[in-house]
Amino acid sequence: MKMQKKVCMIGSFAVGKTSLVRRFVKSMFDEKYLTTLGVKIDKKIVQLDGVDLTLMLWDMEGQDVYNSLKTSYLRGASGYLLVADGTRRETLDEAISLRSQVQQAIGAVPNLVLLNKSDLAQSWEIENEQLQALLASGTVLGRTSAKSGEGVEWAFMTLATRMLEGRSDAIPDE
């Protein structure tokens, strides 16, 4: 059986959304930061429980003072990955805030919060207490590194599984 699902990559600027897609689709990584303008679509076919699932990966421009979330890009998304940079604690707060906006736009579809750049342990800024609170509220969290590849496959495959299961990831009251 063949299926296709749209997945959006969402998060602040320079958290590594493009790098995660590049690592997942092409198994490549580039240290240089190159800002995304607008949106870029990539795709990858994965096999999951006998299904050939085409993941349409919408790598959206990062959100910051210059650019707010463009909800029209979200239409038709079956799931999304909220990416934060573990070395910039404010990007996790921003990701959580974006999650509310996304849910308002497209409803409670499966999503994961990814703490990217796990290879930069020395500069890690996100406290365990904050993560415990998120986990306790039912958020699915993962640590990833587009550089080393840690957690990348897991993140996309976990989201794919949840999308196929038709899970509804409602945001807990915040």
Added chain:
Amino acid sequence: MSESILPALLSALDIFAVERVEYGRFRPLGPMPEFSARLCGRVCDRDSDLVTFEGSLFLMHFVEEAESFWRSPSEAPLRSGPWIEADDGSADMSLEASAFSLKERKLLVVQALGIDLQERQHLLQSARESLLLQRQLEVLVRERTRELIRTQEITIETLASLTETRDPETGGHIKRTQNYVRLLGEQLKNHTRFHHYLTDDTVELLYKCAPLHDIGKIGVPDRILLKAGSLTQQEIQEVRKHTQIGRDALLVAEGRLGSNRFLQVAGEIAYTHHERWDGSGYPRGLKGEEIPISGRLMAVADVYDALVSRRIYKPPFGHEQAVSTIREGSGVHFDPDVVDAFLELEEEFRQLAICFADSEEERLALVRKGDHGVTTRRERHAP
């Protein structure tokens, strides 16, 4: 605009326009530029019958959105926002699409953003790199500041501990008195006479400076500082010099460092914590408000601690007796408002004293209710 100019204009602007014929199928309205082949999945030209956009996931998605727009169109076009069309083997291309409705005709225009977008991207890239750099610098400054503060704290602790090694009586005196000073500062920071001075920052500063109040004892000879018996008048005068010695040492440090609030306040405390409200204190015999607030707070903290601690010349007094002594000193030895603050906090003073007591004897004296301890006391040195 004549029909003949329009195709040339569209071509020059890297734009193509198509009209919707049926769902997902469009008729070209002019020349189809080379890049349109990527979107259509095949080479298109003006004479192509109908085109679809199977080559572009983004454009297919936008066309769905445009269908809703065309059903109930508004005057303003529906714009897709920029997107990057990637194709293996060729360079990325930035495009933007707009859906229009003109005279009931459903139109789609696609433009290659080219140089405009490159400029926008360049600006955005620079702005975001600046934000990242600014953040890195802020983190660096925070780390360096933390290091400096830690260095300052360790230096103070080290200096203060030098006094402790010289004077066996002090023990946990430094730890306790700095906490008493903070308690008094917090209590008085909303008081009309003190709020101009006792900000949160100043209270924290007093807490950090307090350990240096007896730093001048380093300059008092061992034969006097460690003497078990009574002191002669001359020896008492020698001990009293510790206020001057401490202030001078901190002044020298300030002279080398330049203006420094920490050293100023530490010097002020060292110099004035033995002044008395009625003017009978030392070294200068300052009276009332002439005594800096820092010195007035330190005086109460220092005397309470001396009273409840063991000294060579006396056992530890009970808490109630110490409170009584402080109360009696109101307006004589101490600023009456500082004494009032102390009286409101006396239980917290007692708890702190118990927590940081040097010996079980002192702890027991503090715990016992109504114990007035030994009332005889030979005059020695501070306080």
